[in-house]
Amino acid sequence: VANLGYAEARWLRPVYPGDTLRARSTVIGLKQNSSGKTGVVWVRSEGFNQADEMVMSFVRWVMVRKRDEAAPAPQTVVPELEKAVLASELIVPDGLSFAGYNTGLAGSSYLYSDYNIGEVIDHVDGVTLSEAEHMMATRLWQNTAKVHFDATARPDGARLIYGGHVISMARALSFNGLGNVQMLAAINGGAHANPCFAGDTLRAWSEVLDKAETRDPSVGALRLRLVAQKGSTPHLRGDDGKYHSDVLLDLDYWAFIPR
Structure with a gap:
């Protein structure tokens, strides 16, 4: 589902x-x-x-x-998962080096040392999602779930936008503020907090959760929380602890950036 x-x-x-x-x-x-x-x-x-x-x-x-639906429920087994991939377990691909990285050509001057734990970055821009765009991207990802394509698959007649498309759009928006983040190293956790539909305008912000050095002196790692939301509410969760209805994605990941 x-x-x-x-x-x-x-x-x-x-x-x-x-x-x-x-x-x-x-x-x-x-x-x-x-x-x-x-x-x-x-x-x-x-x-x-x-x-x-x-x-x-x-x-x-x-x-x-x-x-x-009438069959007895299977035995409940909820796996114990790590809250985050340890920084020491991040793998820098062989041959990857950011020595001599040119921030002028990259278009952003901010490197590993410029980010502080606890810093929150508003990525400013928004993108309004369309029917044709999300369906085409979802096909390319080989997701064939009917709710993304068939307007009769839901009682309200709306096509649900695939969560992978929301992740992709939020990551693209995050380059305004994280322009030199080069590649994802690990995903620690993530949740699709609320459904997303065509016509929603997606905005994003990031929080720096942690920093770590790697075995390569030119490569640093940032642990980032990426939040995608519709509307402009600044609240991640309500008083009841549940995600605010505007929040679409809450993604916790490690990424490599030049030092």
């Missing part, structure tokens, strides 16, 4: 054009929802290249329909 969240995502080896990838997923948790019609399934997915080398590993949890 829907992707709900992510954790422990690590990129282990670089991938190049011409590589052949395959994936394997293992169910690590189950929990029936209170409606009895659906449940949450946790899986750990691993990607391998043609040499059978693991190139990435991640956990996600998804909502799945129950085959027989």
Whole structure:
């Protein structure tokens, strides 16, 4: 039915054009929802290249329909997941170096040392999402869920925008303020907080949660929280602790940046 969240995502080896990838997923948790019609399934997915080398590993949890709503609920198993990938476990790809990085050509002067833990960055710009754009992108990602394409799949007749498209748009907006962040190193956790539909205008802000040096003296790592929202509310959560209805995405990740 829907992707709900992510954790422990690590990129282990670089991938190049011409590589052949395959994936394997293992169910690590189950929990029936209170409606009895659906449940949450946790899986750990691993990607391998043609040499059978693991190139990435991640956990996600998804909502799945129950085959027989009258059947007893399966035993609840909620996996214990790490709150964050340890900085010491971040893998700098062989050959990656930011020595001699040219901030003039990059168009942004801010490097690793310019960011402070606790700093919040408003990415300023907004993008209004359209039907054609999100459906085309979702097809390219090989997501064929009917709710993204078929206006009759939901009672309200609206096509749900795929969460991966929201992540992509928010990441693009984040370059205004994080212009020299070069690549994601890990995803610590993430949640699609509320549904998103065409016509919504997406805005984003980031918070610097942590910083770490890596084995390469030219490469630093920033732990960032990326929040995408519609509207202009500054609130992440309400008094009840739940996400504000304007919040679409809450993503916690590590990224590499020149030092």
